[in-house]
Amino acid sequence: MISVKNLEKYFGETHVLKNINCKVGDGETIVIVGPSGSGKSTFLRCLNLLETPSSGKIWFDDVEITDPSNDISKVRQKMNMVFQQFNLYNNLTVLKNITLAPIKLKKVEKKQAEKEAMALLEQIDLSDKASAYPSQLSGGQRQRVAIVRSLAMKPKVVLFDEPTSALDPEMTAEVLKAMEKLSQLGLTMICVTHEMEFAKKVANRVIFMEDGQIVEENQPNEIFSNPQSERLKSFLSKIL
Amino acid sequence: MKMFKKNFAILTICCVVLEIFGFGFLGLKARALAFETINEGVLTVGTEAGFPPFEYVGEDGNPTGFDIEFIKAVGEKMGLKVEIQDMDFNSLVASVGTKVDVAIAGMTVTEERKLAVDFSEKYYDAEQCVIVRENSNIRSSSDLSGVTIAAQLGTTGNILADEIVEKYPETILRTYDKFNNAVNDLRAERVDAIILDKVPARTFEKIYKDELKTIPGDEFDFEIEKYAIAMPKNNPALQNAINNAIAEVKDDGTYDKILDKYINADISSDSKGLWEQFVSSFIESNRFVLYLNGLLVSIEIAVFAALIGLALGMVLALMKIAKNRKGKRPIFSYIADFYIDVIRGTPLVLQLLIMWFIVMQSSKNGILVATLTFGLNSAAYVAEIIRSGILAISKGQMEAGISMGFSKIQTMRYIVLPQALKNSLPSLCNEFISLLKETAIVGYVALSDLTRVANQISSATYQPFMPLIGAALIYFVVIKLLSSLVKMLEKRLNKYDIC
């Protein structure tokens, strides 16, 4: 579904991503781990062109999205992103946060969009907050809304960039539970996180990044119980 | 040498003798010999102190004004002390020679009055005439019906113009601070005739030889008012003495000084009590209606200008922050920069005058020109407010929109701009408030806003205090009201504030 070839990214002089190659299959859940500053976020943001790659190519469903002649907005409708800081639209209610994109971009009837949004809110136990504004929600609630906002577009892939890092443990659990459910439903997910338990339990594959490179890539039990590289070993020893 | 000494001695003796007889110093007071006054050594002058700037009650409660100073100067030349008696105008003529020696009261020489009194040489010519364009059909009073006429604020011309408007309600009157502006508007066909004093009229006629012509005021039944001093009949000695004194006052420049003081400059007088001033400034002839109308003009201009400013300011702000694919600013972004710089770097008054006299010279609609000017001006300030409002919205909002599949423009429209506007709302309201205050200069394009009305009334009543303070108070109340509304709004907004 996604394939990345020779991806390079520079911020000015800083070489942030170094020759990244990777493939993500349909319905896979990929977890990206690595020390701070290793380029995980940048990699994720390159996948939907929030950052423009310096060189290299990215395909999404056989469309080369790095080709400027392709409409990236169309691609992003199918490949949403969930942010560490939630980034709910602060000027809109929860319900409108969810229905805005379906109504404006997919031309879904307002009634229909709202019905679907309510159903999604039901699933995360937030239907009573439909008319609340983001500022009136807790962090965990916001992140769950952000996730269903993504889902309302019926995307193929959702990119998660440390979705629980801004949350306290209790709320983290709420959000991880929701994500696990999505994984089981077969959504393709690429997820940067420090939640190793989540990685072990949910991920099909774990990618370890360091210094802008993919150092190791394997099934979770292999990564955690049988790390190959010294770098991964020392990383794991620090966090586990 | 001897001879001279002798003559000198005789002269001295003569002087002493005259002195003894009470005739004062020879050269100056000898004239007094020829006539008598009611009270010896005193010229008793009758007037009616209700005709500013010629005569009115001064700050100290005594009559003052052009006539009063003039007659005092004349009296001084005659070697007499001048005493003023304020009386009803109707009884003035009858009092001359009995109650008073002479009368001076902006009194026009008429045949009727000549039966009762003699007059001195005229000392003031109030002659108004009309300037029109060279090809104008205006020839007489009736031609002024339904056209636009102009006058300088507070002049006799203004009074005549008011009368014309009263007579022909379709006639529009515009008043100006400067004749120059009125004449420019005449040339631009914004007004069709200007009523003004013959002296400046001739000057303008000379400058714009082929464009403008002057029609004498008598074609319009404007009376040429010759003001003269009334005195008892058949008293040539007094008449001569007065006429000589008038000539002297004129020759030595005193006359011109008094003229400058009272006629050529607005006079100010706080003579009346506060309550009377209040009455004459606000209540008399329903003047408060004028203030309200003026306030409405100010508000109308400010509101529409604010709408223009908001729309254009938003566009400018977006132009200014626009980036192309490579992250560089496009050319139109710099154009917006330039526009904002120019507008903010030049005085608003000049912008208004440039719009009125140059850019929109063919427009006769002052409200339109003023509204546009203020709108274009406000846009520059609004643009900066909105721009910083947009920049204050966290980058995450834009990224959230984009990553959902919205274009940058859609994200701007649905998500960022509404938040930016909401956050800028207090600043935008404050911009509106300062806009409202800034409309105080629209008098430059002959609009009667609140400030202008206050000016007009202070010139009509010769009392700057009440109208100006009153107008300031009205501004203050309106603006205080608005700004407390803004404060409430701000509190409301903060209540639902965003993380």
Ligand SMILES: Nc1ncnc2c1ncn2[C@@H]1O[C@H](COP(=O)(O)OP(=O)(O)OP(=O)(O)O)[C@@H](O)[C@H]1O
């Ligand atoms: N917009 C930017 N401009 C310049 N440098 C950047 C920018 N964004 C990231 N970088 C740099 O790129 C490197 C990788 O950053 P990135 O955010 O991808 O790391 P990360 O692995 O997500 O770290 P963390 O776990 O702390 O989120 C860092 O050195 C960072 O300083």
Ligand SMILES: [Mg+2]
């Ligand atoms: Mg990161």
